[in-house]
Amino acid sequence: MSTILVADDEKSMVEMLEIMLQREGYEVITAHSTDEAIEKIGKHELDLVISDMKIPKEGGGAVLRASLQRERTRPVIMITAYASAESAVEAMKMGAYDYITKPFDVEKLKLTVKNALEKRGLVLENLNLKKELREKSGIKEMLGNSAALAVVKDLISRVAETNSTVLITGESGTGKELVAKAIHAFSQRSGKPFLSINCGAMPEQLLESEMFGHKKGAFTGAANDKMGLLEVASEGTFFLDEVGEMPLSLQVKLVRAIQEREIRRVGDVKDIKLDVRFIAATNKNLTETVKNGSFREDLFYRLNVVQIELPPLRERKEDIPILARTFLEKFNAQNSRNIQSFSKEAMKMLEDYHWPGNVRELENAIERAVVLEAGQWISPESMPESLRFPSAEALAVSVPTGGIDMELHIGEIEKQMILSALKMAGGSKKEAARLLNMNLRSLRYKLSKYDIK
Numbered sequence: 001m002s003t004i005l006v007a008d009d010e011k012s013m014v015e016m017l018e019i020m021l022q023r024e025g026y027e028v029i030t031a032h033s034t035d036e037a038i039e040k041i042g043k044h045e046l047d048l049v050i051s052d053m054k055i056p057k058e059g060g061g062a063v064l065r066a067s068l069q070r071e072r073t074r075p076v077i078m079i080t081a082y083a084s085a086e087s088a089v090e091a092m093k094m095g096a097y098d099y100i101t102k103p104f105d106v107e108k109l110k111l112t113v114k115n116a117l118e119k120r121g122l123v124l125e126n127l128n129l130k131k132e133l134r135e136k137s138g139i140k141e142m143l144g145n146s147a148a149l150a151v152v153k154d155l156i157s158r159v160a161e162t163n164s165t166v167l168i169t170g171e172s173g174t175g176k177e178l179v180a181k182a183i184h185a186f187s188q189r190s191g192k193p194f195l196s197i198n199c200g201a202m203p204e205q206l207l208e209s210e211m212f213g214h215k216k217g218a219f220t221g222a223a224n225d226k227m228g229l230l231e232v233a234s235e236g237t238f239f240l241d242e243v244g245e246m247p248l249s250l251q252v253k254l255v256r257a258i259q260e261r262e263i264r265r266v267g268d269v270k271d272i273k274l275d276v277r278f279i280a281a282t283n284k285n286l287t288e289t290v291k292n293g294s295f296r297e298d299l300f301y302r303l304n305v306v307q308i309e310l311p312p313l314r315e316r317k318e319d320i321p322i323l324a325r326t327f328l329e330k331f332n333a334q335n336s337r338n339i340q341s342f343s344k345e346a347m348k349m350l351e352d353y354h355w356p357g358n359v360r361e362l363e364n365a366i367e368r369a370v371v372l373e374a375g376q377w378i379s380p381e382s383m384p385e386s387l388r389f390p391s392a393e394a395l396a397v398s399v400p401t402g403g404i405d406m407e408l409h410i411g412e413i414e415k416q417m418i419l420s421a422l423k424m425a426g427g428s429k430k431e432a433a434r435l436l437n438m439n440l441r442s443l444r445y446k447l448s449k450y451d452i453k
C-alpha cells in the first residue's frame with residue numbers, strides 16, 4: 001500500500017483529500033503547516049507528497065525541498081490556486097513532479113496521483129535492479145559518513161551515467177581504485193569489462209603492447225598477433241592506475257586514443273575503433289609534473305575532464321569508527337575470532353593518529369590487532385607501534401613561521417605529558433614513571449619543577 005502525505009493549512013481541503021485518497025486504497029498522513037510536514041517527511045516512509053503552495057509558514061517550496069533532500073526520486077505534487085500559473089511553473093522548476101490547480105477536478109487528481117506512484121514504482125524497481133547487480137559484481141561499499149566523502153559519493157553517482165573521462169586524485173590508500181570501480185558499477189557499462197593497468201609497474205615496451213596489442217613479428221618475442229587490453233575492454237571501462245608514471249612516448253599514443261577513439265596495435269598499419277570509458281588515478285600532483293615536463297599538458301587536460309579528489313583520512317576522522325568496526329567484522333570472520341569491539345583508549349588512538357597510509361593502513365592495523373589481541377576487546381597494546389609511539393611529525397612539532405622559545409615550549413610539552421601519564425596511571429607516581437620510561441626520582445624532581453600536585 002502506498003503512503004501519501006497531504007499538507008495544506010485548509011482543514012476542509014485536507015479532509016476531502018484524505019477521504020478521497022483513502023477510498024482509492026492509499027494510506028494518508030496529514031500535515032497543516034510546513035513545520036509539521038517537514039517533521040513527517042523525516043519520520044515516515046512516504047511514496048508521494050502532496051502540498052499546497054501557500055502553506056504557512058514557509059510555503060510549499062520548503063516542503064518540496066525537504067522531500068527532495070530526503071529522497072530525490074520521490075514525487076511531489078503541488079496544489080496551486082487557479083490564478084497563479086507562475087507559482088506552478090516555479091514549483092516545476094524546483095523539481096515538483098506535477099501540479100494541480102484549485103478547485104480541482106477529482107478524476108484528474110486521481111489520475112495524476114496514480115501516474116506519480118506508477119513512475120515511482122518503476123524508479124524503485126530500477127534502483128533495486130542496479131543494486132542487485134552491484135552486489136553480485138562484488139563491489140564494496142564506500143564506507144563513511146563524513147561530509148567530504150558525501151561530496152565524493154555524489155560526484156560518483158553523477159559522473160557514472162556519463163561517458164566523461166575522470167581523474168581521481170588522492171594520497172596512497174585513500175580509495176582511488178574503489179572509486180573507479182564504483183563509477184563503472186553505477187554506469188551503463190557495468191555489464192561490460194572493467195580492466196586496469198598500473199602505468200608505473202612495467203617497462204615501457206611491455207606496457208605499450210599490453211595496452212595497445214601488437215602484430216606478429218612487431219618486435220623480438222612477438223610470436224603472434226596479440227589483442228591489447230584496451231580492445232579487450234571494449235564497451236567497458238579502462239582504469240589507468242598511477243597515470244603520472246606513464247612514459248612520455250606512451251602519453252602521445254594515449255592522447256590519440258582518448259581524442260580520436262582509435263588505436264593501433266604495435267607494428268600494425270590499420271586503426272581500430274575504440275569504445276571505452278577512461279578513468280585515471282594518481283597520487284602525484286599532475287600540475288607539478290606538467291610544469292617539470294614529465295607529463296604532457298594535452299593529456300592532463302584530456303584526463304582532467306572531471307576530477308574527483310579523495311581527502312586523506314586524517315581530514316575526515318569521523319569516518320574512522322565505522323571503517324574500523326567494519327574491518328573488525330571482516331577480520332573476525334577471516335580469523336574465526338569473535339572480538340567484540342574496541343576499548344575506548346584504542347578507539348581514541350585510531351582517531352588521533354594521522355594515517356599517512358590512509359584507509360589501507362587502517363585496514364592493516366585492524367587486521368594485525370585482530371590477530372594479536374588475546375582479549376574480547378581490541379586494546380592499545382595490540383595496536384601497531386606507529387600508533388602507540390607517534391613520531392614528532394605526528395605530534396605536529398614544528399617551528400612556527402615567527403619562531404619559537406624552544407626551551408619553554410618543550411617544558412610545556414613535558415608538563416602535559418607528565419599530567420597525561422599521571423591521569424592514565426590513576427594518580428600512581430610509580431606507574432606514571434614507568435609509562436614515561438623514567439625513574440621515580442626524576443619524576444618527583446619534574447613534579448616539583450612544574451609545580452604539579
Ligand SMILES: Nc1ncnc2c1ncn2[C@@H]1O[C@H](COP(=O)(O)OP(=O)(O)OP(=O)(O)O)[C@@H](O)[C@H]1O
Nearest residue numbers: 141142143171172173174175176177178283359360
Ligand atoms: N571508504 C572506504 N570504505 C571501505 N573501504 C575502503 C574505503 N576507502 C578505501 N578502502 C579500502 O582501502 C584499501 C585501499 O583502497 P584503494 O586501493 O582503492 O586505494 P588507492 O587510493 O588506490 O591506493 P594507492 O594509491 O596506494 O593505489 C582497499 O582495500 C579499499 O577497499
Ligand SMILES: [Mg+2]
Nearest residue numbers: 176177241281
Ligand atoms: Mg590504487
